[in-house]
Amino acid sequence: MNSKNIKLIDQKMLLETQKILSLLKNPVRLQILHILSQKSLRVSDIVELLNLDQSLISHHLSELRKYQLVSAKRDGKSIYYELDDPHILDIVNETLEHANHVLHGKKHDE
Amino acid sequence: MNSKNIKLIDQKMLLETQKILSLLKNPVRLQILHILSQKSLRVSDIVELLNLDQSLISHHLSELRKYQLVSAKRDGKSIYYELDDPHILDIVNETLEHANHVLHGKKHDE
DNA sequence: AGTTCATATTAACTTCCTTTCATATGAATA
DNA sequence: TATTCATATGAAAGGAAGTTAATATGAACT
Numbered sequence: 001m002n003s004k005n006i007k008l009i010d011q012k013m014l015l016e017t018q019k020i021l022s023l024l025k026n027p028v029r030l031q032i033l034h035i036l037s038q039k040s041l042r043v044s045d046i047v048e049l050l051n052l053d054q055s056l057i058s059h060h061l062s063e064l065r066k067y068q069l070v071s072a073k074r075d076g077k078s079i080y081y082e083l084d085d086p087h088i089l090d091i092v093n094e095t096l097e098h099a100n101h102v103l104h105g106k107k108h109d110e
Numbered sequence: 111m112n113s114k115n116i117k118l119i120d121q122k123m124l125l126e127t128q129k130i131l132s133l134l135k136n137p138v139r140l141q142i143l144h145i146l147s148q149k150s151l152r153v154s155d156i157v158e159l160l161n162l163d164q165s166l167i168s169h170h171l172s173e174l175r176k177y178q179l180v181s182a183k184r185d186g187k188s189i190y191y192e193l194d195d196p197h198i199l200d201i202v203n204e205t206l207e208h209a210n211h212v213l214h215g216k217k218h219d220e
Numbered sequence: 221a222g223t224t225c226a227t228a229t230t231a232a233c234t235t236c237c238t239t240t241c242a243t244a245t246g247a248a249t250a
Numbered sequence: 251t252a253t254t255c256a257t258a259t260g261a262a263a264g265g266a267a268g269t270t271a272a273t274a275t276g277a278a279c280t
Contacts, residue, residue, distance in 0.1 A: 004151075006159055009144050009206065014137045016209035021135035026238080027124045034119050041114075043257060049116055056239060058258055077248060077256060087208060094204045096119065098197060099126035136268080153227060166269065168228055187226060187278060 023067055024092060028052065029060050032081075036070060037089055040082035133177055134202060138162065139170050142191075146180060147199055150192035 001007060009017070023029055031050055035041065043061065047054045061081060064070040071084040083089070111117060119127070133139055141160055145151065153171065157164045171191060174180040181194040193199070 002159060004149070004155065004159065006145055006148050006151075008159065009141055012213055013206060013209050014140065016212055017140060017205050018135060018137055020205055020208060020212075021131050022237090025128060025131040025135050027128055028238090030124065030127060031119055035116055038116050039114070041116075045114065049112060049114065049118065053240070054257070055241080055259085059239080062258075072257095074247075077254095079257065087211065091201065091204050091208060094201050095127050095130055096123060098130060098201060099123050101197065102126055103122055132267085138268090163270070164227075165229090165271075169269085172228075182227095184277075187224095189227065 019067065020088070020091065023063065023069065024088075024095070026060070028056065029064060030092065032057070032060060032064065033069065033083065033088065033092060036081055036083045037086075037092075040080050042078040042080055044078065046081070129177065130198070130201065133173065133179060134198075134205070136170070138166065139174060140202065142167070142170060142174065143179065143193065143198065143202060146191055146193045147196075147202075150190050152188040152190055154188065156191070 024033070028050065032046060035046060035049060041049075043054065043057060046061075047057050050057065061070065061072070065072060069083070069085050069088055070081050072079050072081050074080075134143075138160065142156060145156060145159060151159075153164065153167060156171075157167050160167065171180065171182070175182060179193070179195050179198055180191050182189050182191050184190070
């Protein structure tokens with residue numbers, strides 16, 4: 001601890017936390033996670049829903065795969081993605097709720 | 111909605127969410143929030159606890175202030191900072207818990 | 221009023237992230 | 251086995267975020 005009895009977040013936790021939040025921070029990845037929380041879909045479906053370059057979507061899916069937030073499996077010609085870590089949704093939802101509060105609910109000091 | 115009955119996160123929510131997560135993603139800011147959740151402190155206290163440049167801490171405090179996550183008040187020569195949005199801690203804690211799971215608990219597929 | 225002390229600010233530099241474009245891969249079908 | 255179709259990858263470019271160093275600010279005490 002330290003002279004003021006204040007607890008710091010330890011290095012490993014900090015790194016892991018950073019990793020998660022960096023992944024979630026990106027709006028494309030957030031949408032992808034939100035989409036996949038509703039239904040497993042093909043890459044081309046996601047491309048269509050978000051109306052973005054296939055290449056961009058693939059890059060982001062690859063990031064999400066790398067950290068095991070989603071997983072892929074082939075079916076025929078397409079590859080389907082699904083959420084691989086439902087727990088992550090807790091954070092997403094908590095944050096969306098917060099955003100909603102700030103936007104509508106009302107700021108704490110108003 | 112759309113042809114697949116999938117809900118997307120709307121633009122405003124996305125922006126707000128991004129803002130929050132960007133703020134939380136930074137390890138220095140995370141530590142600061144975690145510290146201030148335990149006790150209101152002077153800038154110099156935070157500098158000492160984290161052992162980082164005073165300038166750097168001030169920069170980050172200014173960011174946090176800008177988004178009203180913390181507030182400042184003078185007392186004598188020093189300026190004390192305190193959490194201004196305890197709700198944000200829900201997200202921080204949710205994320206720390208998640209990090210903890212990943213690190214110790216155990217990944218979902220192991 | 222002048223000095224000191226704590227904090228804030230500006231500017232420059234560096235590093236990291238995102239996006240795009242071009243191309244590769246590789247399973248599926250002909 | 252040659253071709254096609256869906257997805258993945260590499261490299262480059264542009265922009266955003268983090269850090270540092272130097273300096274400014276301004277309240278508090280003399």
